[in-house]
Amino acid sequence: MTEEQMLAGSIKNNASAQEELYNRFSPRMLGVCYRFAKNREDAEDMLQEGFIKVFTQLHQYRGEGALEGWIRRIIVHTCINILKKNKKFADSVDIIYANSVRVREEMIPSIMQAKQVVECIRLLPTGYRTVLNLYAIEGFSHREIGHMLDIEESTSRSQYTRAKAMLEEILVKRNIIQKNRKQGYGNAASTS
C-alpha cells in the first residue's frame, strides 16, 4: 500500500489503512514517547492518545512536509499535554526546582548506543528531560517550549543548560561518549 493510498484510506476511516499507517509509524513514535514518559506503560498511553488524534485530524494534513514529521509533531504535543496534566510536572519545569535536582542513580542496560542514550536521557528529572527533548531532539525553539510548557523563555534556556550539563556528565560517566572539546563529541568506543 502506497503512502497516498494509506492516507486516503485512513481519512475514509478504513480500518486496514489505519492499521497499516499505525504499523508503519508506531515503533518510531513510541521511541519518541518513551523519551518523555516515566515508563513504557505511560509511553504506550501517550502513543495511543497521540494516534487517536492523528487519525481524527488526518484530513487536516495538506501534504506539506513529510507525513512522519506531521505525525511526530502531534505525538510530541500529545506527550506534553499528558505531562502537563500531572501537577508535579509544573513544579519540575520550574527554575527553583531545577537548582536542587539530582540524577537518579540507576543501572542502564547497555544494549546499543541509541538505547543507552535514550535511557540516559530518561534518567534526567522530568523537567530537564522534557526541555532537552523538545529543544535538542525535536528542534523547538525556547520561545515555543516556553509557550508549550507555560514557562518563561529564560526558564527554558536555563533548564536546558542544566539538563545538557547533567546529561553530558552521565554519558561520560557511563563511557558512552568522550568529552573532547577540540573534536566535539564522539562515540567512546570509536574515539578511544
Place this chain on the structure above:
Amino acid sequence: MEKEFYRDEFEQFLKDTTDDFKMYPSRKVWHSIYNDLHPDRKWPSLAVCLLLLTAIMYLGVSNNNAINSGSKKTQYNYLSASSNESGTVQLKESFANSGSNANIKNREFLTASNGKVDISINTLAIAESNNSINVNSSPTSFKIEAGSDIQKVSSLIVKENATISAKIITAETNILGNEENAKESEDLVAKEYLQHIANGNSKNPESVYNKSQQAQPNDNREWIDNFALYNKKKERNSFKRGWSTQYYVVPSVGYRVLFKNEQLAASNDNSFISTNNNNDVKPSEPNEQGALSIEAGAGVIKEINSRFRIKTGLQFNYTDFITNAQKLDHPTTTTVAFNNDYGVSVQGYSSRYANTPGKNKDQLHNRTLQLSIPIGFDYKLLGNNKIAWYAGASFQPTYIAGGYAWVQSADNNFYVDDPSLLRRWNFNAGVESFVSIKTPSGASINLGPQFRYQLMSTYSKRYTYTEKPYSIGFKIGFSKPL
C-alpha cells in the same frame, strides 16, 4: 563561539543517536485505538456481554429451581427397614411422593439375634451418602451384624437421627396440611425404630411397629406434634428473611428530547455561527426515530412489609436512537457552538453528514453503554400471594462506559461526532408497573411496562444543547427468595 559549536555538536549527537530509536508497542495499543476509532464495531462484544448476562441469569434461575427441587426430594424421602433371613437388618431408602404410599409397602423389622449389633464401615458411607441416595432414588442397604460393639451403632444412629428428625418434621407438615395423608405417619415407624436402637433398646423394635399399626390417624398426629416439639425445624436464617434476588431484561425503544440552551438561542441571530454558504438549502429540524435499546440487570429485593419493598443491584444499559442524515461525498468544514463565560463561541470541525435533504440517506446511531446501580422501591397495589400488581421506581447513578454521540453543528446543518463531549457520569430515573406471578417453585415472574429517563444531559456543559434520552420498554424478570 566555542560554546556555540560545543552546543551544536552535542545536540547533533543526541539527534543522530536517538532519531532511529524504535520500540514496538504491544498489540493492545492498536486495539484501544481501533475501538476508539470504530466504536460501532465494538457491538459484537456487546452481544457477547448480553449473551453472558443471559446465560448467568438462566443459570441463576435454573440453579434456584434445582436447589428447590432437590430439597423437595429430600422432603419426601423416607427411611424404611426390611429384613432378610440371615439375621441381618437392612435399612433402605425409599422414595415416595406426598399423598402416595406406593413405596412404603414392605416394611418389616428384625434385630440381630443377641441384641448387640454392629454396623460395618459401609454404613458410614451410606449415612454420608444420603444426598446421592435421594437423587438417584435407589434403595441402598447395609448390614447390621451380630456380636459387635454397640457404641459404634450409637454413634452412627446419632448421625442418622439428625437426618431423621428433619424428615419427621417434614412428614408432620405434610400430614397437618392434608389430613387424608395420615397413613404417611407409618413412615415414621422406621425412624422411631432407629431411635429405638440408638437408645440401646434393640431387642424389641417390633413393639414400635405394632404400636404404630394400631394407632389411629389422630393419635399419629399427636405423636408427631410431640415429636415435632422437640425436633423443631431450624428457623430460617434471619439475614435471609425477606430478601429476594431478581434478574431482569427490558427490551425497549429509545428516543430523546433536545433542548437548545438559552445562550445559543440568543446567539442564533448572529451570523458568526453559520457555516452554510448555500442560502437556498435550509436545514430542517433533526429527523430522528427510535431504535432498539436493552437493559439487563441483577439485584436484591428486601421486603419492608407486605406491600412495600426496596431494591438495588447492578444494571447494564445499551441505549440507542437514530438520527436520519445525508452522507456527504467529502468532509465539509463546519462549526460547533460551545458555552463559555461570555456567551457562545464556536469551534471548527469536519463533518461527513448533513442535516439537509439529499439522496445519500444514512442513519446515525447515537449509542451509549451504561452501567448503573439502581436504588428503588416497589409498592404492591393489588393482589395476593399468587399474583400481585406492583408499581415501582428507581434512581440510577450511571457511568457511561462508552458511546457514539452525534452533535449538531452551530447552524444545525451538519452532524459531528465528538466522543469527548459525552458526560461520563449521569443519573437516570425509572418507573415501572408490573404483574408478579408466583410459580409453584417459589420464584416469581415479573412482567410489565417500564419508562426510563436520563436526568442530566448526555453532553458536557460545554455543548450548547441539552439532550435527554428516554426509553419505553417491557420488563421481563424473575425474582426468587434467598
